[in-house]
Amino acid sequence: NAGVTQTPKFRILKIGQSMTLQCTQDMNHNYMYWYRQDPGMGLKLIYYSVGAGITDKGEVPNGYNVSRSTTEDFPLRLELAAPSQTSVYFCASSRNAPTGFPQETQYFGPGTRLLVL
């Protein structure tokens, strides 16, 4: 299993441009998540999905959109990029919710480093 894969690894965007960060998992997990990690800070949840066709906002959803048409893929769309979106973005997946039973861990991708200038 490749686990959770993300593309691209690094991208530079100009202010106002748009892009899609790709995320794929091959573990048949129902739950998928997008986080951002700013330097020296904890991960913040942007959006999550509990299954194909179902998505919901996390802590910091403004400026982002997601879709979940298949179990495997969970792309994150940035519209009108702003310097405040400069960050490292992590996609993760899990079989159950982190608060579910039995307790399940999350598996993270390698991250996408985004720089908005």
Added chain:
Amino acid sequence: KNQVEQSPQSLIILEGKNCTLQCNYTVSPFSNLRWYKQDTGRGPVSLTIMTFSENTKSNGRYTATLDADTKQSSLHITASQLSDSASYICVVSDEPYNTNAGKSTFGDGTTLTVKP
């Protein structure tokens, strides 16, 4: 507001020495506490998961403890190796059995550097 505080912010130790990282939380109600290891430029990798009924869990040289009464956890690393150099993240989830996935609070992490 749920909070997870980790200390120290950074730590330097010599190879072969032991160390302990701390995590204090105010998350309530408590579901589980997880420790992750994050190597530079990589995604976090799970080390341990503990529920309220567990007060210790080991994964090789890593041992996590949990005191649900005082809302404190620690991660003890034994006989440190150069490869232990990483950021260690404490994550606390609330609302047991709630299927809402947006209820985990991440700490800012402790950066550990192991020197030869």
